[in-house]
Amino acid sequence: ILSFVNRFQDAEDEAIDLLLDQLDHQSSVKSSIIDKEAVHQVVSLLLDAEAAEEESPSSSHSSIRVVDAFLIPKFRYDPIKKHFFQHAGSLPIHGEASAKAALYRDRLLLLFQRVSRDQHFIKPAFDTDVDTSPSCQLSTIQSLVGQRGRRWVMGVISQLEDGHFYLEDLTAAVEIDFSKAISFDLIAYYLEKRAVNDMFVILSDIWLDNEQKVMEKLETVLNGFENVEIVPSLFVFMGDFCSHPCNLSFHSFSSLRSQFGKLGRMIEAHPRLKEQSKFLFIPGPNDTGPSTVLPRCALPKYLTEELQKHVPNAIFSSNPCRVKFYTQEMVFFRQDLLYRMRRSCLIPPSTEETDDPFEHLVATITHQSHLCPLPLFVQPIIWNYDHCLHLYPTPHTIVLGDRSEQKAFKYTGITCFNPGSFSDDSTFVAYRPCTQEVEFSAL
Numbered sequence: 001i002l003s004f005v006n007r008f009q010d011a012e013d014e015a016i017d018l019l020l021d022q023l024d025h026q027s028s029v030k031s032s033i034i035d036k037e038a039v040h041q042v043v044s045l046l047l048d049a050e051a052a053e054e055e056s057p058s059s060s061h062s063s064i065r066v067v068d069a070f071l072i073p074k075f076r077y078d079p080i081k082k083h084f085f086q087h088a089g090s091l092p093i094h095g096e097a098s099a100k101a102a103l104y105r106d107r108l109l110l111l112f113q114r115v116s117r118d119q120h121f122i123k124p125a126f127d128t129d130v131d132t133s134p135s136c137q138l139s140t141i142q143s144l145v146g147q148r149g150r151r152w153v154m155g156v157i158s159q160l161e162d163g164h165f166y167l168e169d170l171t172a173a174v175e176i177d178f179s180k181a182i183s184f185d186l187i188a189y190y191l192e193k194r195a196v197n198d199m200f201v202i203l204s205d206i207w208l209d210n211e212q213k214v215m216e217k218l219e220t221v222l223n224g225f226e227n228v229e230i231v232p233s234l235f236v237f238m239g240d241f242c243s244h245p246c247n248l249s250f251h252s253f254s255s256l257r258s259q260f261g262k263l264g265r266m267i268e269a270h271p272r273l274k275e276q277s278k279f280l281f282i283p284g285p286n287d288t289g290p291s292t293v294l295p296r297c298a299l300p301k302y303l304t305e306e307l308q309k310h311v312p313n314a315i316f317s318s319n320p321c322r323v324k325f326y327t328q329e330m331v332f333f334r335q336d337l338l339y340r341m342r343r344s345c346l347i348p349p350s351t352e353e354t355d356d357p358f359e360h361l362v363a364t365i366t367h368q369s370h371l372c373p374l375p376l377f378v379q380p381i382i383w384n385y386d387h388c389l390h391l392y393p394t395p396h397t398i399v400l401g402d403r404s405e406q407k408a409f410k411y412t413g414i415t416c417f418n419p420g421s422f423s424d425d426s427t428f429v430a431y432r433p434c435t436q437e438v439e440f441s442a443l
Contacts, residue, residue: 004043018193019043063191063198063326064234064278069295069318069388077109084113091384099383100376110369110392192326196434197230203428204238204334204401205284205421208259209252214423217443219266221428226270232277232430234323238334238401239284241299243423246288253288253303261306268310279314282321284334284401293380294335294372295320295388320371320389325433331391333371334401337361338418344378358407361400362416366391397433408438 001019008015022042023034074087203221207214225232242256268274283289283299290297298316308314320333338361349360365371371389372379381389391398398416406427408417415436420427426443 001039001043004046014193018046022046063188063195065324066280066315066317067322067324068298069320069322070297070385072322072388074384074387076106077113079109079112082113093382093384095383103381103383103386106387107370107390110390114369114392188326192328192434195326196432198325198432198434199230199232200234200236200431200433201225201232201428202236202238202332202399202401202419202431203422204419205403205423206237206239206241207243207423208241208256208263209243210423213426215262215266217422217426218263220443222266222270222273226272231272234278234280235273236280236282236332236399238282238332238419239287239319241281241284241287245286247286250288256288257303257306260303261310264307264310264314274311274313279311280321280323280332281314281316282332282334282401283319285336291380293382295382295385318388322395328397328433329395330397330399330433331371331395332399332401335372336403337365337372337400338402338404340374340378344374356407356409358404358418359409359411362398362409362411362414365398366394366411366414366416369394397431397436399431406440408440410436 001016004019005012005015019039019042022045023038074091075084076087077084201221203218206218241260242250242252244250244252246253246256267279281299281304283296285292285296287296288300288303296319298318304314304316319335320331323330323332338357341361341364342357354360365373369390369392371391372381394412394414396413396415398414400416400418402418403421403424404418405425406418406420406429408415410416415438417429417431417438419429420440420442422428428441430439430441431437432439
């Protein structure tokens with residue numbers, strides 16, 4: 001142990017913490033007494049990870065995994081056996097009528113599983129008042145009842161009031177990798193600790209058809225990051241990519257295709273960014289696609305193939321989509337959600353704790369464990385793919401691309417922020433996932 005710690009000058013405490021954390025994760029350790037063999041195994045893995053990083057310091061590409069929403073496996077909770085099981089086989093886009101009922105049942109069972117894990121609900125108390133969640137959330141018609149259990153009868157809540165479900169702490173969440181991007185890995189954890197300089201640049205609402213206001217400022221952003229010492233690991237471009245809705249009345253697809261090609265040439269003109277950064281494109285609510293139903297598929301190849309000729313490592317994913325950075329999980333969702341949630345709000349949220357609408361929104365979606373807890377007639381959702389919008393287990397970071405003003409809010413260990421509108425306000429975000437620091441910028 002001393003030999004390992006001495007390798008980290010001025011960071012001995014962090015090295016010991018890292019070693020102890022990994023010993024805790026070792027399944028072979030069955031006792032509080034640690035022997036030499038267990039320590040040697042963990043130290044060897046950490047040193048191997050350090051050697052691999054030194055041999056290929058530009059391996060940040062492998063640290064970032066983008067998971068399309070339609071590739072996320074579906075898990076259901078069995079209330080009898082009390083565990084999650086994975087749905088076998090493929091899921092059709094056009095579900096049967098029973099799929100709509102299953103959508104609501106799966107949401108309820110997921111929240112039931114979370115509530116039943118809470119310490120306030122598992123002890124057989126009688127005549128006990130419990131208040132497990134703040135009342136600062138937006139109550140829509142889809143918000144499931146479950147916040148305040150007023151009385152216990154034989155361990156069962158007999159009376160409920162309107163409210164929301166208890167949100168357990170991030171560290172207490174059940175360890176299920178719903179995205180199946182990567183599982184917990186000792187080497188990944190170690191490399192994540194060292195990747196303190198990794199940065200993600202996130203822009204939302206990039207109207208490529210606006211030459212003067214958007215494209216010129218986008219070039220300014222790329223020029224700025226091309227000249228920094230360590231270039232960002234990931235650029236996230238979130239729609240809309242056109243100032244006009246791409247619906248049946250839109251007849252400028254060839255022009256939009258050429259604008260994507262121009263963006264590709266612009267990125268190609270910055271060699272450091274092209275070689276060392278990844279570029280992720282997520283469609284917006286008004287971008288072209290088969291429908292406005294969530295989740296939305298990636299942008300069509302017709303629009304993007306010109307860009308990919310210049311930027312081969314560009315990634316086009318769904319909305320929403322998930323990004324794995326070593327052991328952390330981030331969810332990106334582009335939707336004007338705050339406006340739509342407030343329009344559908346039946347009961348105004350309490351201002352006792354906060355009067356910030358964005359904080360109310362974050363509390364709502366995290367307690368509901370769902371990115372869009374709106375009625376289906378307000379926001380249609382593909383019945384068989386509602387699980388793609390679930391927020392359970394709770395991710396480390398939630399990025400809500402919204403045309404409202406920039407906001408950031410850290411709630412029960414979750415970092416949630418809105419990068420703002422690049423086209424309207426020339427705003428964007430530089431985010432450091434290791435430290436969860438959010439830096440707002442504007443041109």
